[in-house]
Amino acid sequence: MGREIQAIKFSGEDRRVYREKVRRSLDALARMLREHLFEDSPAQVGQEIVLDAIANPAWGVEVGQFNLEINVPPRRLAGDALAELEQVVRDDLNAGDEKARSTGTRLVMIGILPTLQNEHMHLGTLTASHRFRVLNEQIFAARGEDMRISIDGPEKLLTHADSITPEAACTSLQLHLQVNPESFANYWNAAQAAAAVQVALGANSPFLFGKQLWHETRITLFEQATDTRPDELKEQGVRPRVWFGERWITSVFDLFEENLRYFPALLPICEDEDPLALLDSGARPHLAEMSLHNGTVYRWNRPIYAVVEGRPHLRVENRVLPAGPSVADVLANAAFYYGLVRTLAEAQRPIWTQMSFATAGENLHEAARRGLDAHLYWPGLGEVPVAELVLRRLLPLAREGLSRWGTNPVHADRLLGFIEQRCITGQTGAAWQIATVAAISGRGGADRQEALRQMTQRYIEHMHTNEPVHTWPVTA
Numbered sequence: 218m219g220r221e222i223q224a225i226k227f228s229g230e231d232r233r234v235y236r237e238k239v240r241r242s243l244d245a246l247a248r249m250l251r252e253h254l255f256e257d258s259p260a261q262v263g264q265e266i267v268l269d270a271i272a273n274p275a276w277g278v279e280v281g282q283f284n285l286e287i288n289v290p291p292r293r294l295a296g297d298a299l300a301e302l303e304q305v306v307r308d309d310l311n312a313g314d315e316k317a318r319s320t321g322t323r324l325v326m327i328g329i330l331p332t333l334q335n336e337h338m339h340l341g342t343l344t345a346s347h348r349f350r351v352l353n354e355q356i357f358a359a360r361g362e363d364m365r366i367s368i369d370g371p372e373k374l375l376t377h378a379d380s381i382t383p384e385a386a387c388t389s390l391q392l393h394l395q396v397n398p399e400s401f402a403n404y405w406n407a408a409q410a411a412a413a414v415q416v417a418l419g420a421n422s423p424f425l426f427g428k429q430l431w432h433e434t435r436i437t438l439f440e441q442a443t444d445t446r447p448d449e450l451k452e453q454g455v456r457p458r459v460w461f462g463e464r465w466i467t468s469v470f471d472l473f474e475e476n477l478r479y480f481p482a483l484l485p486i487c488e489d490e491d492p493l494a495l496l497d498s499g500a501r502p503h504l505a506e507m508s509l510h511n512g513t514v515y516r517w518n519r520p521i522y523a524v525v526e527g528r529p530h531l532r533v534e535n536r537v538l539p540a541g542p543s544v545a546d547v548l549a550n551a552a553f554y555y556g557l558v559r560t561l562a563e564a565q566r567p568i569w570t571q572m573s574f575a576t577a578g579e580n581l582h583e584a585a586r587r588g589l590d591a592h593l594y595w596p597g598l599g600e601v602p603v604a605e606l607v608l609r610r611l612l613p614l615a616r617e618g619l620s621r622w623g624t625n626p627v628h629a630d631r632l633l634g635f636i637e638q639r640c641i642t643g644q645t646g647a648a649w650q651i652a653t654v655a656a657i658s659g660r661g662g663a664d665r666q667e668a669l670r671q672m673t674q675r676y677i678e679h680m681h682t683n684e685p686v687h688t689w690p691v692t693a
Contacts, residue, residue, distance in 0.1 A: 227355075227485050231485045231486075231487075232481070232482055232485045234485075234487055235482050235485030235486070235487055235506060235510075236477070236482065236485075238487050238488075238506040239476075239477050239482075239506045239507050239510055240477065241491075241492055241493060242492050242502070242504040242505075242506050242507035243470070243473060243474060243477060243507060244492075244493060245492035245493050245495075245496055245502050245504060246470060246473060246504060246507065246522070247470060248493070248496060249496070249501075249529065250398050250468070250469075250470060253398075254496075254501065254529065255397060255398050255528075255529050255530055255531065256528040256529060256530040257397060258530075260293070260294075260394065260395050260396055260397075260622075261291040261292060261293055261394075261395045262291060262292065262293075262294055262298075262392065262393060262394055262395070262551075262555060263288075263289055263290065263291035263292070263392075263393040263532075264287075264288075264289040264302065264306070264390065264391065264392060264393065264547075264551065265286055265287070265288055265289070265389075265390075265391040265393070266286065266287045266289075266306065266326065266389075266390050266391075266540050266547065267284055267285070267286045267387075267388040267389050267390075267391075267540055284385055284388060285313065285324070287306060287309050287310070287313075289302060289305055289306060289309075290305075291393065291395065293622075293623075294555060294619070294622035294623065294624055295622060295623030295624065296623065296624070296625055297625050297628065298624065299548055299551070299552055299624060299625075299628045299629070299632060300625070300628050302548060302551070303544055303545065303548045306544045306547065306548075307544045307683060310324065310326070310544060311681075314681070323677050325541070325673070325676065325677050325680065326388070326540040326541030326542065326543075326544075326547070326680060327388065327421060327422075327539070327540060327541045327542070327646070327673075327676065328387070328388060328389075328420075328421040328422030328433065328434070328435045328539025328540060328541065328646070328647075329386050329387065329388070329422040329424065329425055329434060329435055329438070329539075330386065330388075330673070331424040331650065331654075331669040331672060331673050331676075332666070332669050332670055332673050333386055333425070333426065334426055334427065334666075335376055335426045337382075338378055338380070338382040338383050338385075338386075339379075339380060339382060340353070340379075340380045340382070343380065343381075343382055343385070348484075349381070351484060352381065352483060352484065352513070353380055353381045355483040355484065356381055356443060356445050356483065357379070357380070357381075359445035359446075359481070359483070360444070360445050360446070360447055361447055362447055363377045363378060363379050364377060364378040364379070364381075364383070364441065364442060364444070365377055365441070366378060366383060366438065366441045366442065367441070368425070368428075368430045368431065368434060368437055368438065368441075369430075370428070370429060370430035370431050370434070370586070371429045371430070372428040372429050372430065373428070374425060374426060374428045374430060376426065378442070381442060381443060383438060383441075383442040384438075384439060384442040384443050386425065386435075386438060386442075387422075387435040387438055387439045387442070387539075388435075388539065388540045389435070389536060389538060389539055389540055390419075390538040390539065390540050390541075390547055390550060390551070391534055391535065391536050391538075392534070392535040392538070392551055392554055392555070393521070393532045393533070393534050393535075394408075394532060394533045394535070394555065394558070395530050395531065395532045396531060396532070396533060397531070398468075398469060398531055400562065401468070401469040401520070401531050401533070402465075402466045402467050402468055402469065402471075403562040403563070403567065404533050404558060404562045405466060405469070405472070405518055405520065405533050406465050406466065406562075406567065406568075406569040407557075407558045407559075407561035407562040407567075407568065407569075408518040408533055408535050408554075408558050409461070409462065409465075409517075409518055409569075409574070409577050410561060410568045410569060410572065410577050411554065411557050411558055411561060412461075412517055412518065412535075412537045412577070412580075412581050413577065413580030413581045413583065413584040413591075413593050414557075414580075414584065414593065414603060414606065414607065414611060415535075415537050415538055415550065415553070415554055416433050416436065416537050416538070416581060416584040416585050416588075417432075417584035417587075417588055417589055417591050417593070417603040417645075418550065418553065418589070418603070418607065418636060418639060418640075418645065419433075419538045419539060419546075419550045419645065419646070420432035420433040420539070420584075420585070420588035420589070420645045420646065420647040420648075421433070421539040421540070421541050421542055421645065421646030421647050421650075422434045422435040422438075422539050422647065423647040423650050423651050424650065424654070424669060425438060427665050427666055427669065429651065429654075431585050431586045431587075432585065432586065432587060432588030432589075432590075432645070432647040432648070433539060433584070433585040433588065433647065434585075435539050435585075436537070436581070436582070436585035437582075437585065439459050439515070440457060440459040443458055443459050443515060444457055444458065444459070445458055445483075456479045456480070458480060458513065458514055458515055459515040459517075460514065460515065460516050460517075461516070461517055461577075461578045461581060462475075462516060462518075462574070462578075463574065464574050465569040465574050469520050469522075469531055472516070472520045473507060473511065473520060473522075476507075476510055476511055476514050477510070480510070480513070480514050482510060482513075483513040484509055484510075484513060486506075486509060487506060488503075488505040488506065490502055490503060490505060492504055500527075501524050501527055501528065501529045502524075503524050504522055507522065508521075508522055508523075515536075516536070517535075517536050517537045517581070518533055518534070518535055518536065518537075519533075519534040519536060520532075520533065520534075521533070521534050533558075535554060535558075537581070538550055538554075539646070541646055541680060542646040542649070542676070542679070542680055542685075542686040542689075543679070543680050543682070543683050543684060543685060543686060544683050545632075545635060545683050545684065545685045546635065546646070546685050546686050548632055549632040549633070549635035549636050549685065550636075551632075552615070552619060552624075552628075552629060552632035552633060552636075553611075553612075553615050553632075553633060553636050555618065555619065555622065556614070556615035556616060556617070556618030556619035556622070556624075556629070556633070557611055557614050557615040557618055558618065559618035559619075559621055559622060560614040560615070560617050560618040560621070561614065561618075563621070568596060571596035571597075572594065572595075572596050576594050579594075580593045580594060584603065588603075588645055588647050588648060589602075589603050589604055589639070589640065589643050589645055589648065590602075590603075591603050593606060595610065597610075598610065603640075604640035604641070604643070607636065607637075607640050608637065608640050608641075612633055612636065612637060615633055615636075616629060616630075616633055619633075635685040635687065638685070638687040638688075639685075639686070639687045641687075642687045644686060644687045644689070645686065646686050649676075649686055649689050649691060650672060650676070652691040653672045653675065653676075653691050653692075654668045654669060654672050656691055656692060656693040657671050657672060657693055659693065660693035661693075
């Protein structure tokens, strides 16, 4: 999905052939599911962390020239895996920051860079990758007009963009979970139900272009910044490409089939592979067209099909969280997610039989707006403050899930303890940013941009101590 492509113009014939290849890929996927042709090994997890000239294979580029991505190799969650993951990410981040310092810059793990301004959002800041430039052309060809970004919060933002570069303001933590086809639907449904709580606990994006907006502004910004629909198509009910979805599923096939049914191709590039012929020969197809198309539908929990060393597997890619604040916080967010989603997925009475899908989506936007101040609906509790929901109901479920993964309880207790303290103190990354900017502004009358600059400098220093955000002091 992240592969490079060459600059190219697409014809109507390209799109017709591509659609047929995606359909053929879906036929192959359906056959592979029926014939149980997927890898049946223990589940593994992995991470991608997008940050704001690193010569290291663990790092990759993202949409903006000011974005970098750390890719963490997959592993099982058992034993000391969480502690090992924390050390790997810290080592990569420290090495990257050392190289950044040599150029007079720093690296920061944060949902949206607070000092980013509207004038930074232009084609000149797009990564030099052909992939992003072609994607930009196709999105705006589909829209036929500039992008309108309108966000209401404590302050209001209304702006327009003539490129997808506002998307580059959004930096994220992406959590991968490899599961077998039979349990995929349960894990995806569980991840959808848990998404709002993740966002409320992990909110870290309260400022954009100098305005204080949502606690996790990244959610609404990403939804708007890649929207291919003009207003008329929105009114007709055409689905957005950044999509929570519209129903609980019974199979991974549901999601790939929805992609083809609802979304025109943005990058109709065909490979020579004939997936059904490969299956007939005993080989496993890469389903390149289906995967590329899937990569241009931005679900908050995205299905991933991949073939590694000739063996196909499926993953749930959880995309709702922002990057940061510290590596310790990143691992705490990961531990909470992996533990909770396992318990929910294996529950005798699944949560998706007790809550409507629409409610799960409404929860997500409420959490993004208000962070830990949000009230979310949860079966058996009704509308409840996030902190109460987590402390009373979800932390025990997350701890139980980590135990089922075989995680060392010492590491589980430490990381989930950070989540507990966030709930008790009410201090997420977003809350700390808001309070610190207010303190700086109130002390010496600094204007907003200067307050954001000073806050960001303090944020970077705290981030590199690896102390969890609930312990960060708010000072003027």
